[in-house]
Amino acid sequence: MDWRIPLADLDYGPEEEQAVLGVLRSRWLTMGAVTQHFEQAFAEFVGARHAIAVSNATAGLHLACLTLDLKPDDEVILPALTFVATAAAVRYVGAIPIFADIQSETDLTISPASIEQRITPRTKAIIVMHYGGYACDMPAIEKIAQKHNLALIEDAAHAPGAALDGRKMGVWGDAGVFSFFSNKNLSTGEGGMLVTNNDALAEKVRCLRSHAMTSLTWDRHRGHAWSYDVTDLGYNYRPSEIISALGLVQLQKLEKNNQRRRELTACYHRLLEEKCPVVTLPFRLHCGVSACHILPVLLPEQVERARFMASMKSNGIQTSIHYPPVSDFSFYCASSFGQGVLPLTRHVASREVTLPMYPTLTLKDVEIVVAAVGRALNESLKVS
Ligand SMILES: *Cc1c(COP(=O)(O)O)cnc(C)c1O
Numbered sequence: 001m002d003w004r005i006p007l008a009d010l011d012y013g014p015e016e017e018q019a020v021l022g023v024l025r026s027r028w029l030t031m032g033a034v035t036q037h038f039e040q041a042f043a044e045f046v047g048a049r050h051a052i053a054v055s056n057a058t059a060g061l062h063l064a065c066l067t068l069d070l071k072p073d074d075e076v077i078l079p080a081l082t083f084v085a086t087a088a089a090v091r092y093v094g095a096i097p098i099f100a101d102i103q104s105e106t107d108l109t110i111s112p113a114s115i116e117q118r119i120t121p122r123t124k125a126i127i128v129m130h131y132g133g134y135a136c137d138m139p140a141i142e143k144i145a146q147k148h149n150l151a152l153i154e155d156a157a158h159a160p161g162a163a164l165d166g167r168k169m170g171v172w173g174d175a176g177v178f179s180f181f182s183n184k185n186l187s188t189g190e191g192g193m194l195v196t197n198n199d200a201l202a203e204k205v206r207c208l209r210s211h212a213m214t215s216l217t218w219d220r221h222r223g224h225a226w227s228y229d230v231t232d233l234g235y236n237y238r239p240s241e242i243i244s245a246l247g248l249v250q251l252q253k254l255e256k257n258n259q260r261r262r263e264l265t266a267c268y269h270r271l272l273e274e275k276c277p278v279v280t281l282p283f284r285l286h287c288g289v290s291a292c293h294i295l296p297v298l299l300p301e302q303v304e305r306a307r308f309m310a311s312m313k314s315n316g317i318q319t320s321i322h323y324p325p326v327s328d329f330s331f332y333c334a335s336s337f338g339q340g341v342l343p344l345t346r347h348v349a350s351r352e353v354t355l356p357m358y359p360t361l362t363l364k365d366v367e368i369v370v371a372a373v374g375r376a377l378n379e380s381l382k383v384s
Helices: 014-026 033-046 057-067 084-092 112-117 138-147 199-209 217-221 241-275 305-314 330-334 343-349 363-379
Strands: 050-054 075-079 096-100 123-129 151-155 175-179 192-196 295-298 352-355
Touching (some): 014 241, 033 241, 057 199, 084 096, 112 138, 138 151, 241 363, 305 363
Parallel strands (some): 075 096, 075 123, 123 151
Antiparallel strands (some): 295 352
16 A cells, blocks of 8 residues: 555665665674674663663563563563563463553553552563553552562563653663564664663573574684583574664664654644544653654544544555554453453553654644544544
């Protein structure tokens, strides 16, 4: 489909092309010096002691669960209003996802009160997800984790560069995981990064990322080793040098692009408030620094979402839904994992629509989208 205004778009140019060519010409394609540079630059950017590049964020979440020692039948509390990977990582280690509700219609992040209600003697960890790049209430969640001695993982896939109380997201928990999937703020197609301030955890993650081998192909190439031992059940979760080279360039653009996303978000909010006051605007009054990854709105009850989205599509504007609750997916509700009443999640998930958001969007585009939202609202009223 050729959208007039797509949901997301890349900010790629000659710098990315040059970076890829540089790797091709270096004749070293997999995890090596470029990945090391990317890791150092990313660690510095978020203010973490360690950043470990991985093949994607799902792999990073899996490594976080493994290295925080989550075991079969341990309970892990997480939001249902997230991408399925957050919950899949919990299942990879055999632990049980326990879904908590969100804060409110205007703050779609996990509710600390709902987390506390779900704590049992079997609870071992909390995974938060900074929805849309908006920080969860980390001061409250950190306190709960400390009080109950729980591991804390941040799914920061939406939140590179977001901050709360002057501290970047990803470095609040024991481990934070970022995604560099095509449609994310820092995009390399596939890719991810795990950050942590814990030296022992970082060492375990590095080890498991590459088959738990005591030396890498890279070390042997440089003549530092000629054989190896395998000390654990490891994985191949390595990134390629091409991915890391793209990541380095994209990291340099991230602050500027996040700032652009904030301007566009403010413009959307101003125009929607003025022209479409029946639409609810989550995070309108967010107090942290957001990465503004997506632009979620909630349609009023009397509007039929499918028709609204079809109307936007007929104007060449792509929209999406973030998210169908994970607890409703057949894999999760057929097992006992989907249990739990999540009234706010359900209410929001049935009304949420995501509008186009990317740094190369223009203010004129935002006006076009908002005008189309106004028309689509009128065209999709439910017949009562
Ligand atoms: C994109 C995303 C992931 C998965 O990232 P991959 O890099 O594609 O594995 C995990 N959690 C959330 C919230 C995401 O948006």
